[in-house]
Amino acid sequence: DLSFKLTFLRVTRYQPLMTKRKKLTALAFLAIFTLGAFFRLVGLNWDQDQHLHPDERFLTMVGMDIKWPKNIKEYFNTRLSPLNPYNQGHSFFVYGTLPLFLNKKLALLLNHDNYDDFNLLGRQLAAFFDLGTLILVGISAKKLLPGKNWLWAPFFYSISVLPIQLAHFFTVDPFLNFFLFLCFWFLLKNHSCPKKKIFLALAGVALGLAFASKITALFFAPIVAIFLIAKNKTHFKKLLADSLAFLLPFLITIRFFQPYAFLDLFTPNPQFVQNLLENQRLINTPNFHFPPALQWIGTIPILFPLKNIVLYGLGAPLGIIVFTAIFLFPLKIKKLSAKERLPLFLSWFFILFLLIIQGSQFNKTIRYFLPLYPHLCLLGGYFLAFFAFSKKKRGRVLKKIILVLLVSFWPFSFLRIYLEPHPRLAASEWIYQNVPAGSILTCEYWDDCLPLPLDREKNIENFEYKIETIKPFDKESKIKQKTREEQLKKVDYLILSSNRAWKPISQNAYHYPQTAQFYQDLFSQQLGWQKVAEFTSFPGFPPIGKPWIVFPDQNADETFTVYDHPQVIIFQKVQ
Numbered sequence: 001d002l003s004f005k006l007t008f009l010r011v012t013r014y015q016p017l018m019t020k021r022k023k024l025t026a027l028a029f030l031a032i033f034t035l036g037a038f039f040r041l042v043g044l045n046w047d048q049d050q051h052l053h054p055d056e057r058f059l060t061m062v063g064m065d066i067k068w069p070k071n072i073k074e075y076f077n078t079r080l081s082p083l084n085p086y087n088q089g090h091s092f093f094v095y096g097t098l099p100l101f102l103n104k105k106l107a108l109l110l111n112h113d114n115y116d117d118f119n120l121l122g123r124q125l126a127a128f129f130d131l132g133t134l135i136l137v138g139i140s141a142k143k144l145l146p147g148k149n150w151l152w153a154p155f156f157y158s159i160s161v162l163p164i165q166l167a168h169f170f171t172v173d174p175f176l177n178f179f180l181f182l183c184f185w186f187l188l189k190n191h192s193c194p195k196k197k198i199f200l201a202l203a204g205v206a207l208g209l210a211f212a213s214k215i216t217a218l219f220f221a222p223i224v225a226i227f228l229i230a231k232n233k234t235h236f237k238k239l240l241a242d243s244l245a246f247l248l249p250f251l252i253t254i255r256f257f258q259p260y261a262f263l264d265l266f267t268p269n270p271q272f273v274q275n276l277l278e279n280q281r282l283i284n285t286p287n288f289h290f291p292p293a294l295q296w297i298g299t300i301p302i303l304f305p306l307k308n309i310v311l312y313g314l315g316a317p318l319g320i321i322v323f324t325a326i327f328l329f330p331l332k333i334k335k336l337s338a339k340e341r342l343p344l345f346l347s348w349f350f351i352l353f354l355l356i357i358q359g360s361q362f363n364k365t366i367r368y369f370l371p372l373y374p375h376l377c378l379l380g381g382y383f384l385a386f387f388a389f390s391k392k393k394r395g396r397v398l399k400k401i402i403l404v405l406l407v408s409f410w411p412f413s414f415l416r417i418y419l420e421p422h423p424r425l426a427a428s429e430w431i432y433q434n435v436p437a438g439s440i441l442t443c444e445y446w447d448d449c450l451p452l453p454l455d456r457e458k459n460i461e462n463f464e465y466k467i468e469t470i471k472p473f474d475k476e477s478k479i480k481q482k483t484r485e486e487q488l489k490k491v492d493y494l495i496l497s498s499n500r501a502w503k504p505i506s507q508n509a510y511h512y513p514q515t516a517q518f519y520q521d522l523f524s525q526q527l528g529w530q531k532v533a534e535f536t537s538f539p540g541f542p543p544i545g546k547p548w549i550v551f552p553d554q555n556a557d558e559t560f561t562v563y564d565h566p567q568v569i570i571f572q573k574v575q
Helices: 002-040 052-065 097-109 115-145 147-158 160-167 175-192 200-209 214-231 236-257 270-283 303-314 316-335 340-361 367-389 396-414 423-434 477-490 502-507 511-522
Strands: 439-444 466-470 491-495 528-535 569-571
Touching: 002 115, 002 147, 002 160, 002 528, 052 097, 052 115, 052 303, 052 477, 052 491, 097 115, 097 175, 097 236, 097 466, 115 147, 115 340, 115 367, 147 316, 147 367, 160 175, 160 303, 160 316, 160 367, 160 396, 175 200, 175 214, 175 340, 175 367, 175 511, 200 214, 200 236, 214 236, 214 340, 214 367, 303 340, 316 340, 316 396, 340 367, 423 528, 423 569, 466 477
Parallel strands: 439 466, 439 491
Antiparallel strands: 491 569, 528 569
């Protein structure tokens, strides 16, 4: 009785304090979520309805052409379904269909099924799913990390710049990222409750939804295999039962949400398979005359994506923290409890696996590494929870404040690009105000032509100016050089809408000696062309008003800059 009374008094004494801590922690997480939502929702219409993201343009065009089927039978009829892009004139389609179908259905329900609204709705969906990933990172960290230090992981994800940027685009990557981490979360739940196979089934559904968003979801399959083997070890029958509990929902989900990858029940669609092989050949072959491929020629495997993740995707301070955590993790794994060891090991292994496998391929674009970011933030939060603030109490609050300011500097600087006019919009405004009507302007093949049809010019589009399209990516020859010279004789203004052509060509001067020399002479103003205007929207701090410091990021992976903040340069013929 005495023992019971003492325990009761102790619990009731600390109950108000515990309740207060829980409330403060909940408020802190709400503040982190609000910060993440602010970063992802501000400036969603960054291109002012000009459709300046090529992948968005394609998905929007497909979305406008497909029609919702009349019934479930028509939905599953690959040869006849009006929802199948192949049946609507789009013979090449390698994206996952789930994000497209989801956006189409919402657009129909909300009366936004038109060209200007479809991609904006898609951006809102992308931001919504990325906020879902933020919540999953938070609840995963709360389960794995001690005390209120678990808040570091969701905070890190809320300010990670690449997820913020991709939440502003209607592409499939944020959907893939959410469903992959949802799969990880259900594996974590099954790890806590091994007998509940429902969590394995839900993990299978989540990975199937990820596959229906993007086929590269299969990179997560080894993580699932390691989990099942580690969980069952020598129990072969249990391993088989768990594998079936995962695989059946996985396959059924793929069949339902990626229906046109199949002809019959599970017969692969030859057109879809051929599209995948052709896409792989295009983007993963060093083709010197395929514009998207040129940027990765000569880049160093693994180090190129690693540089982009640390410097641009996360920012140097946060990048150093998370990769320090990755480096130290093997030294500390034995000190983890059985509850924590396997899930954190899976995160650590997935980071290294994707970085090595994807980073060793020819195509190393920065967005392909988005699925790493939740795990990077989880490991970074683990590092701070156990090592940075676990022992020393002196100056802890000041250290945390300094750390928050350091890691927040880059995302707040990046926010500037969504608070400033898009460079192509600013350049178009300048052209309409300063270039005489009837002038002849250049446009580089594979890039957006300027000026854009701003609101007051929408009815006449670009007919106020004549456009001469130059093809810098063609194979070097005397004919190419002569054609360019003949074109430039007629041109009044030479416009570089981004660095898509001149940067990779200059970096591959051995294969483009004449064109690289042309750009070099152009920039040094030796060809009778004078630079009259330049428009940029580099990250800068503070994000509002005149920046104290600017971060030119044109050395980042091309896809990090050319969509939402390209560098536009305009030259005028003076000789």
